Amino acid sequence: MYKYExxxxxxxxxxAFVAEAPELPGxxxxxxxxxxALSNIKDAMQLWxxxxxxxxxxxxxxxxxxLVPA
Known part of the structure; x- marks a missing residue:
């Protein structure tokens, strides 16, 4: 698996709980x-x-x- 934040x-x-992978826009x-939420973001990251x-x-x-928040 990739090591994205x-x-x-x-x-x-x-x-709901929301999971974001900020290094993969959207x-x-x-x-x-x-x-x-974690399981779903892993699937979404692979699809992305x-x-x-x-x-x-x-x-x-x-x-x-x-990452440093803006």
Whole structure:
């Protein structure tokens, strides 16, 4: 599995846990609990990477360190 940072948080708006992979723009998933959100983001990350490769787009290398919020 790739070593991209995953941010996991509770969303009151969605009433679900949300997981984001900020190094893969737009790559997000949700779940009713931590475990399902993490499982879903792993699937979403793989789909994101596979689709980028199909389209000939670059796939960023994981930074391997914590990202700094803007």
């Amino acid at each position: 995953i941010i996991l948080y509770w969303s009151d708006d969605d009433q 790559c997000m998933a949700h779940g009713d609990d931590h475990e399902s 990477i596979d689709r980028a490769r199909e389209l000939g787009r670059p796939v960023p290398e994981p930074k391997g360190q914590r």
